[in-house]
Amino acid sequence: MIRYSSAGTRNCGRDAINEVKFLVKEEHRLGIEVIMDVVFNHTAEGNENGPILSFRGADNNVYYMLASKGELYTYSGCGNTFNCNHPVVRQFIVDCLR
Numbered sequence: 001m002i003r004y005s006s007a008g009t010r011n012c013g014r015d016a017i018n019e020v021k022f023l024v025k026e027e028h029r030l031g032i033e034v035i036m037d038v039v040f041n042h043t044a045e046g047n048e049n050g051p052i053l054s055f056r057g058a059d060n061n062v063y064y065m066l067a068s069k070g071e072l073y074t075y076s077g078c079g080n081t082f083n084c085n086h087p088v089v090r091q092f093i094v095d096c097l098r
Helices: 010-029 055-063 088-098
Strands: none
Touching: 055 088
16 A cells, blocks of 8 residues: 555554555545455465565464474465465455455
8 A cells, every 4th residue: 555655654554554645545435436456365474484574473373374393385386385275374365355
C-alpha cells in the first residue's frame, strides 16, 4: 500500500492504508471497479538461510512447506512456498480476502 500512497510510512503505514481505502471508496462511488491482486503462494521470507520476517518466526512448520531436513520448498520459485493446505494458513487467506 505504501507505494500507492503519498503518506508513505507515516504512522507505521496506517496513514497509507487509510489513504488507499479512501481511494477505493471514491473509485467505487464513481462506478469504477477495483481489482486488487494478492499473492498467497509465497512470502518475502526467502529461503531457510534468509532473515526471519514474519511467518517463519510465528510457526515455520505451519506456514511453509518443508522438506525432510527443514529446508523450505521452492515450488513458487521464490525460495519458499506457503503451506496453503494447512487449515490455519487457509483460514488466514480467507480472512485476508474478507
